[in-house]
Amino acid sequence: xxxxxxTGAGGTPAPERTxxxxxxxxxxxxxxxxxxxxxxxxxxxxxxxxxxxxxTADGTPAAPADVSGAGMSADATPPAPAGAPxxxxxxxxxxxxxxxxxxxxxxxxxxxxxDLTLRTExxxxxxxxxxxxxxxxxxxAVTGGRVPLADPAALDAVHTVAVALLNRPEG
Numbered sequence: 001x002x003x004x005x006x007t008g009a010g011g012t013p014a015p016e017r018t019x020x021x022x023x024x025x026x027x028x029x030x031x032x033x034x035x036x037x038x039x040x041x042x043x044x045x046x047x048x049x050x051x052x053x054x055x056t057a058d059g060t061p062a063a064p065a066d067v068s069g070a071g072m073s074a075d076a077t078p079p080a081p082a083g084a085p086x087x088x089x090x091x092x093x094x095x096x097x098x099x100x101x102x103x104x105x106x107x108x109x110x111x112x113x114x115d116l117t118l119r120t121e122x123x124x125x126x127x128x129x130x131x132x133x134x135x136x137x138x139x140x141a142v143t144g145g146r147v148p149l150a151d152p153a154a155l156d157a158v159h160t161v162a163v164a165l166l167n168r169p170e171g
Contacts, residue, residue: 090123093159100168104131106140120159
């Protein structure tokens with residue numbers, strides 16, 4: 001917001017138009033609506049209803065506002081519906097694959113080839129791809145195989161795509 005010059009004839013400030021730094025003149029002109037938390041419309045009438053949009057001019061948060069009929073309220077986290085499942089914890093999917101001629105690059109062991117097991121893990125908003133030689137004990141992180149995943153319900157789709165990209169039994 002910037003300042004506006006309020007001047008009279010000859011470029012000097014017009015005393016009757018000097019801006020009020022406290023805002024009391026504006027509140028009085030609007031019939032006190034602004035001071036009471038409302039807004040004004042042209043002509044000085046008060047506009048009904050909440051007007052803060054979750055914030056105030058002095059930096060203090062406004063009280064949460066009910067948005068009736070929309071199934072939500074502003075500035076508040078709605079409670080989980082009764083009987084709703086808890087947020088999912090760590091999950092994983094596994095599939096046996098055969099790496100193609102170039103193999104699968106891993107962070108720990110370099111390129112691995114042949115019959116492998118691919119594991120797609122979801123935890124803490126991240127998906128990680130790991131491979132192991134079929135029936136071995138050690139798992140290796142696939143290079144570049146860690147990305148954020150906002151919706152854990154998409155884990156099956158991510159695993160399906162990873163299998164389609166890495167499984168090359170015919171070369």
